Amino acid sequence: MKQQIVSLEGRSYPIIIGRGILGESKTLQPYIISDQILVVTNETIAPLYLAPLKKGLISDYHVDELVLPDGEKYKTMGTCLKIIDALLENQHRRNTTLIALGGGVIGDMTGFAAAMYQRGANFIQVPTTLLAQVDSSVGGKTGVNHPLGKNMLGAFHQPQCVLVDLDTLDTLPQREFVAGLAEVIKAGLLGDSDLFTYLEQNSQAILNKDPEVLAYIIERSCAIKADIVAQDERENGCRALLNLGHTFGHAIETGLGYKDWLHGEAVACGMVLAAKLSCKINALDEGALNRIEKLVTIFGLPREIPKELSVQELIQSMRLDKKNVGKGLRLITLENIGKAAITEDINENMIKQLLEGY
Ligand SMILES: NC(=O)c1ccc[n+]([C@@H]2O[C@H](COP(=O)([O-])OP(=O)(O)OC[C@H]3O[C@@H](n4cnc5c(N)ncnc54)[C@H](O)[C@@H]3O)[C@@H](O)[C@H]2O)c1
Incomplete structure (x- = not known):
């Protein structure tokens, strides 16, 4: 214990x-x-x-x-x-x-x-x-x-x-289990590049629910979340980093009427979008983006937005996200695997181009 x-x-x-x-x-x-x-x-x-x-x-x-x-x-x-x-x-x-x-x-x-x-x-x-x-x-x-x-x-x-x-x-049904892995990937992306590498190296053991491997990734994810919450209990600052992938993810969930996709699946796709956006603003290199896309795919999580959703609809939901504080969109971006940042006032046209690229 x-x-x-x-x-x-x-x-x-x-x-x-x-x-x-x-x-x-x-x-x-x-x-x-x-x-x-x-x-x-x-x-x-x-x-x-x-x-x-x-x-x-x-x-x-x-x-x-x-x-x-x-x-x-x-x-x-x-x-x-x-x-x-x-x-x-x-x-x-x-x-x-x-x-x-x-x-x-x-x-x-x-x-x-x-x-x-x-x-x-x-x-x-x-x-x-x-x-x-x-x-x-x-x-x-x-x-x-x-x-x-x-x-x-x-x-x-x-x-x-x-x-x-x-x-x-x-x-726990395997699909629910895999959806939870999205939040483990998020923990690695936010605060622990070693955890991310561990996920890459042990992906099959994780999918097979190997007891020791599971214990390790759950402990590390809890430790990363506990550390962020201890610094900012009420989300006045760094706790917002935990929303990596969530603004895109919530827009997908809203667009689908909370049906068809699980929360973790939408977050996984949202994290890929956040990583692409981070590349677009020159914060993240292509190599890191490729690693993120590869891990999401290995776990069987989606990385492409559902075809039936329109770009306009997605942007409209992102505008309503309760995490926005200023005029433009406020999103969590990546500077590296293991390091995220809060980026304010992101131009909607850039998001539009990103989503239209799909
Ligand atoms: N409070 C927070 O900080 C926070 C963070 C992320 C998500 N959430 C919320 O969490 C919810 C999603 O949680 P979830 O993914 O756990 O979904 P869930 O609670 O709906 O559980 C998923 C399904 O698995 C079943 N289940 C649960 N444990 C099981 C087990 N051990 N064996 C068999 N079946 C089991 C449930 O009955 C359910 O059908 C959303 O409402 C989301 O908004 C809250």
Whole structure:
């Protein structure tokens, strides 16, 4: 079992990473301050992992559970209120602990419900997808979608701890697993060229879910995210770097109506576009771009925008991205593998030419 600490003064917490740790009662105990717990999960994950998790908790706590429907389309205020209903109906006090057992959808919603409940309850993340283990469970961004925009309602609310049981990846569908690899590539591109090289050299072992190789890339990705969050918890500066590929990616997801492509797939394509843009503005050399395109392809992630999307439509969504602050577009670009930058006021014509090149 290994630990990475997210250092946030009074709100620091560990990311505990190991195998078979889901049902070990001692692991979570130090982070639960009352005798009440609400475990929130969905109907896909409940039959797989709810019983083992509860087994480790049951003797010491009063444990309630809420099993929600599965899917991004349920990441709404309405579903979030069901979590609040369950807390109220079961008379949970303010010092209760919510446990999010699932992928990013369950984690984001449970964290947001915890942020709202009696002005802030405790919560623990138990991520079960690769994407959630390396990205969404760490850093305290919580929220739900609004019909007019993704993640438009939310709060920063840090968990008490994050428990990553690598064994849960055994049941994750391969396509979901590969989508999570996009966020691992992102971690390498942002802050660790050695991780990127490791991904290139061990791609087959990664795709075969080799336990040791997986443990290493998950630990490194968590460490990179924890370091960035510790420097800028509320995204006033360097945390924006974590959006590498996301402005393009969100535009693709919006254009496709959040169907057909998974979030990680859109991010992978977005990172290739960001790398091409970086070449266009002479920040990145062609050799680095080729390595990025090659790795994305080896992992079976898409690098070309879907043909049915129009350039105009994509640019329109990019304009609406909530990360824009000035008149032009604000995007994350690359200076090298392992070094990213925030680039302001990018001319839309340049993006147009880039997208038309496809
Ligand atoms: N808060 C953040 O910082 C942050 C960062 C990135 C993404 N996100 C959010 O995360 C969400 C995407 O998360 P995701 O990719 O984990 O998707 P997800 O939560 O929808 O999970 C993907 C699918 O895998 C299933 N699943 C989960 N774990 C499983 C397991 N171990 N075995 C079998 N099936 C399993 C789920 O039920 C679901 O059907 C999006 O809503 C996105 O906005 C948040």
